[in-house]
Amino acid sequence: MDTTAKQASYVIDSVAKAVANWTVDEHARLNPQMPERYGASWRADWIGHTLAQLHMLAQAVAVRSPVLFANSVRWTHESFEARGITEADLKQNARCMREILEKELPPAISQNALPILDASLTSLPVQATDTGNQNAGAQDAGESLVKEVVLKYLTAILESDRVAAESIVLSTLDRGLSVPDIYEKILSPAQSRLGQMWHRGEISVADEHFGSATTQAVMSQLRPSFKRADRNGRLVVGTSTPGDLHEIGLQMVVDLFELDGWGVVYLGANTPIADVVELLKRRKPDLLALSVSTALMLRDAGELIETVRADHDVAQTKLLIGGPPFRSVEGLWRELGADGCALTSTEAVKVGNMLVSV
Ligand code: B12
Structure with missing residues (x-):
């Protein structure tokens, strides 16, 4: 910065x-x-x-x-x-x-x-919005299955029926969907849709909280079905900025690294910068994955990156950044000093692998 x-x-x-x-x-x-x-x-x-x-x-x-x-x-x-x-x-x-x-x-x-x-x-042209990937997966063969499941999942959430919501999503494993598919094509668009409805005043904060808690419960229940690749010896630390309470996007990202064979240290939401740096020194990961869920966290993300770069023990750690603000502002990740950026969890694994191979 x-x-x-x-x-x-x-x-x-x-x-x-x-x-x-x-x-x-x-x-x-x-x-x-x-x-x-x-x-x-x-x-x-x-x-x-x-x-x-x-x-x-x-x-x-x-x-x-x-x-x-x-x-x-x-x-x-x-x-x-x-x-x-x-x-x-x-x-x-x-x-x-x-x-x-x-x-x-x-x-x-x-x-x-x-x-x-x-x-x-004035009339500044507006780039893509940050409403999330609500149409993810719309073009492939499972299109109608995915649409049907997202709709049923959202309906169960709006009816506050957690058991129904969980079984709707978990049953898609038997219908041939993989964990990355479920994350990117069902849970992620459903979360974005909840955000949009909340933003427009169509649902309450309580409905959104219930939906997010259910999504996290579903993600935990998917873990036993993870088909992990052989361990590749690489380690990623996943964190967010201090004060950032969003954790679902980052959790998806680190889960897909885990499926790809990486070791994962997942710190979740709201981690103090000094503690992230201390952990980097202790664990010496190949990659730091930093999630920025709203534009209000950008300056802190920049501060975190600057602190990492200023500490010669960890300065060389490759730094991958992502989250909704990067969907709408091109080149923002460079301004913050990251090494790379990805907009989805599947893309995150590709870019992460690329960054550590060079
Ligand atoms: C759930 C939610 C919350 C929950 C979070 C609960 C939890 N346990 O995580 C709570 C209630 C805490 C919350 C609070 C707030 N929220 Co909120 N929230 C959401 C909501 C509805 C869903 C977020 C989510 O789970 N998305 C699903 C995940 C999978 O998507 P994702 O985060 O984009 O992640 C994907 C990619 O971005 C990427 N990615 C994410 N992280 C990373 C990291 C790396 C390294 C990489 C490579 C990629 C990557 O991969 C993920 C998978 O594809 C969104 C709406 C939306 N459109 O997303 C609003 C949203 C993010 N929130 C918003 C806001 C404004 C807030 C509040 C400020 C509201 C307020 N007035 O209090 C507070 C901020 C609190 C704080 N200090 O952090 C805004 C942000 C707008 C903006 N312009 O920045 C959104 C977009 C909603 C809106 N209508 O405007 N929120």
């Missing part, structure tokens, strides 16, 4: 609370009918939204990506419009935020942030 951009990013985060309050004050001054339109919690709600935008702007500044911020703004608008919040108000809020940032930030900082904010207010 560029040092100046990174510093600007931290400054934006540190002033975010104050800027969010001033932005909402200004927004309400220009639109006195806000309390009436958005109800008793209007102020807290808009401060929450503005804060979220500022934190995302900070991440986009750190990795110097207007596309990242524009995608996030568009993504937020989709969700807010589904909840009755108008595009006009969201744009007005963004304009007020811009005004405050321009007034309050030192020019050395604002020159990193304002062009990124401005690009989102």
Whole structure:
């Protein structure tokens, strides 16, 4: 990561609370009918939204990506419009935020942030979204089986029926699907679909939690049917950044490395950077697989990579990165200093093998 951009990013985060309050004050001054339109919690709600935008702007500044911020703004608008919040108000809020940032930030900082904010207010072309691989597998022979199973699995989840959900997926083993197929064509698209429904306010957080817990239970039950290749002597450590609570994508990735014959040290979600480095020193893996589940974790991912690179004991560890933000912003993994990037778990194993063979 560029040092100046990174510093600007931290400054934006540190002033975010104050800027969010001033932005909402200004927004309400220009639109006195806000309390009436958005109800008793209007102020807290808009401060929450503005804060979220500022934190995302900070991440986009750190990795110097207007596309990242524009995608996030568009993504937020989709969700807010589904909840009755108008595009006009969201744009007005963004304009007020811009005004405050321009007034309050030192020019050395604002020159990193304002062009990124401005690009989102104009018609910046948006690249692919991060809604996940919902159509994975649609083109092959098992297409109709896969579609049917995803639908039945989601229905069982929405009915809170864990036993039915588990047996729907586990029975596909007898119908010829492999574990990687089940991960990529059933569980992964089902999780993405749950995310989309939650984003649009169609299901509750509880439904999403139930679905994710069920997916993890299914994955554990698939382990006895793993057909592992002979051990190849390679070792991968799988981790995510501090504060990242998503673990399903990373778990899929490391499971497929295991099937390919690799030894796996899976750290799961939310691992402190110092502890990752200490483990790398102790285990000396061939590969570090770093999962970044949302754009809000990008700067920490960059910090983790920089810390690994700065420690001469582990600096040479090959570093593979992946997760939803890399689907929508080309070249982002290079900006963070990784050696390679993959968008799915099957691709992760291919790229991982390539990285350690050179
Ligand atoms: C389940 C879920 C959660 C659960 C996670 C539970 C768990 N035990 O894992 C919980 C409730 C904790 C959660 C919280 C949040 N979430 Co969430 N979550 C999801 C959801 C619905 C599914 C994630 C998932 O399991 N996907 C399935 C896996 C298989 O897909 P994947 O992660 O993309 O992984 C694949 C690839 O990316 C790749 N990959 C992944 N890791 C790696 C690593 C390497 C090395 C490689 C090579 C490849 C690779 O391979 C995987 C397999 O193909 C997604 C929606 C979605 N579209 O994915 C939102 C989503 C990721 N969450 C989102 C958000 C915003 C949040 C919150 C900020 C919400 C909030 N306001 O609190 C918090 C953040 C909490 C935190 N600090 O981390 C957003 C991110 C948006 C963005 N622009 O960045 C999403 C996209 C939902 C949305 N509607 O906007 N979430």
